[in-house]
Amino acid sequence: MPFGNRDDWAATADQLLLAVRPYATPRRALINLPGSRPSRSGPRSDGLEGFARTFLLAALRVAGAGGHDPLGHLARYAEGLAAGTENPVPDRELTTEAPESWPLMADVRQTVVESASLALALRLTRPWLWDTLDERTRARAVDWLLPALGPSPVDNNWWLFGLTVAGFLQDAGIETDRARATIDRSLARVEEWHLGDGWYSDGPNRAFDHYNPWALHFYPVLHAHLAGDRDLLDRYGPRLHAQLEAHTRMFDANGAPMPYGRSLTYRFAAAAAPWLGALTGHTPLT
Template sequence: MHLPPPDPARSPRTGYTRAHWEAAADALLAAVEPYATGDYALYHFPGSRESWSGRLSDGLEGYARTLLLAAFRRDETALERYANGLAAGVCDVWPRIEDRSQPLVEAASIALALRLTRPLLWDRLDDGVRQRAAAWLGDALTAEPWPCNWELFPVTVGGFLESTGHQPEASRKAIDRGLERIEQWYVGDGWYTDGAGRAFDYYNGWAMHLYPVLHAWLADDPDLLTLYGGRLEAHLADYARLFGGDGAPMHQGRSLTYRFATTAPLWLGALTGHTPLTSGETRRLASGALKYFLERDAVDERGLLTLGWHGPDGSVLQGYSGPASPYWASKGFLGLLLPPEHEVWTAQEEAGPVERKNAVTPFSAPNWLLQSTSSDGLVRLHNHGSEDVRYDPYYTRFAYSTITRPLDSPPDNAVVVGGDPRREGIVPLGVGEGWAASRHALSSGAEVISLVVADGAVEVRAHLVAGAAPGTEVQVTGWPPVEHEDEHGHEARTLRADLVPVYGLTGAAALSGVLGEVRDGPATLFVALARLTAEPDPLPLPELVSVEAQRMVSDKTQGAFDLSVRWRTGSESHFRFTASDERSATWSWSVKPR
């Protein structure tokens, strides 16, 4: 991919300007054209992998997701090809939109693209083509979506069809129904769960906010835009902290192969005027993410986006991931809807949150604690409130970062009780200044109460194991050590992962873990110090923090522990883990600041 020379005056941190985004979009669009069928209705990219929806659906996905890129680019030559493909596709080439089928997802991309480019594409079609296209899209209005972000796909299709006068009653019903359904998943502070449960990830930005805000903006509905725009603005205050100093997004959640689609909500805030970020900060974060992936093999020698994170990588894929799936990254080019003279393109880049100062930031809605250090640009996410409906290491680990990825064996950032590393049924117990806590159950019936306290790059991790048999082995693992080679022209650096036992544990290996065993009594406390840093010569952990744990025994609090944390800076924090017998068959476990 050939990009313009960097512009250090306007973009002193990334060198990227609007011209770089335009060049990247043009290159991606040019690269996919040879893989279109003769009628341009389907795009079949090379590779042996098919999604579970099959080759025909995957070909539709290739059309829909690259059309979205052409729409953001306003490329009239490309849009003419997509107009031809639309005319062919709705003549019994594309699969029908049925309940919980992948074409429902792609119909939303097509409808959004048509709505954004109506004078350039839709209005130039023959009336017969428009009628057939509206009929094909119309099935999305009544198709049953999966109960998650899919509820917004009929909303997006309905918004377009209503704007053209097609099926107005059915369109309005689909819009109202979808927007009403997502209300049950809004948990405050700009955060949604992606359906029932507590699945918090990037779908907040590239789906749960993107579709309602764009619908409100395109419909010119001030009340809706105030509602959904206000939520987006609140979300971006947290979201901006999820990017590392090198531009990397947090490596957490599913569908990570969409890569720089993570930038879509940043641009959306600027587009609609609902953002707490300055223009220079918005562009710095967005351009940083695009540059991060383009410089790390996201695009192969044919100019195609690969299925993976850097290069091809099956570990970040799901069953629905097909050859064209990465092109949801097209959402990252939303900023091209802003004209060249907009301040987001003309302002000088400003530092992102991780670059300005060290910070430990609580996110109350997902019950996360974000820990960032300006000296090495690393961001760490301490997860005490997010999980998927199934056991998934991209949701259930205690910690993630912008530079590491979950490992399987041994599992990183886990507590393993009696050989069981699974963390299911996560219950948030609170989050505050410098700390977060949660509880989870094990298949054996035991429970683990967990607390993290953080400052700078240092973490205190405490786990109270209750209900396990005496003698049960407990293993606490830390960050995976990762060596970064200078293979992309970047400065080589080595991450240091430390794990030091403090209470109830022995050993000193971060990934293989520190070990202990459950003792007699209702609960056993295990405490370790942890650190992930790229600083070359950090001080030993015991010189940065001291921890004292004391068991408290009384008639009402059998198995309670007091935990005191004293930092080298002089600040202190104190917590109490409590197991209270309420004269019933159950125990009540909690951890609170004191």
């Protein structure tokens, strides 16, 4: 399908978001997509992942339209946020008790990953979603997100999940000192892995893979952009530019991303770095 302009991309986003609606739970806190066995994190975590990843798409879709949301995407995710944080549970299984509650971050490590998508989506849509929520719902959501401000449980790009949660909380004026400390700690850890020419290793063990453009560049550059932090953008923006100098060589003539390293199935993320370069002006690409 040829894409001529933003309207084409927006229509595709809407189609994807409409397609997952039948798989949402009644209060929309979980999206249980069919066709696969539960992951090791359990079906409740998988349902949260379905919610969080599609919420990120909805947030980008609506924020890019300046809040215009004719299909009511954000209202559904606001309802799900309220239901998921109402009574978080420590178990991994779906049970008759609290059937739509999200798992606690201390119990299921995968929730740290999903917290970043949730926080970024809330940050992108704050005037149209977060600022309209009642105080009790916001307080419960903050309580659920706060554990992400601790040290990363995995010593790789996972440090950037705490950065992303902290960026939202700092913007919203919540736990700002703790959020600032998390931002500084996370960026300092990732800084140790930058090896020049726009390349990071994904951790201290020279692990080079697709996470370089779509995580290790994506989260710091987008955080700097959303925060309006010129110093950070002056640091990370040129690195993204350098990465994009060679980025087109990572794709086949038909547009398929070259398989290398880990993370071979994340096709949706392949456009993240070129898109971010275009958004922030740090790109050599036309």
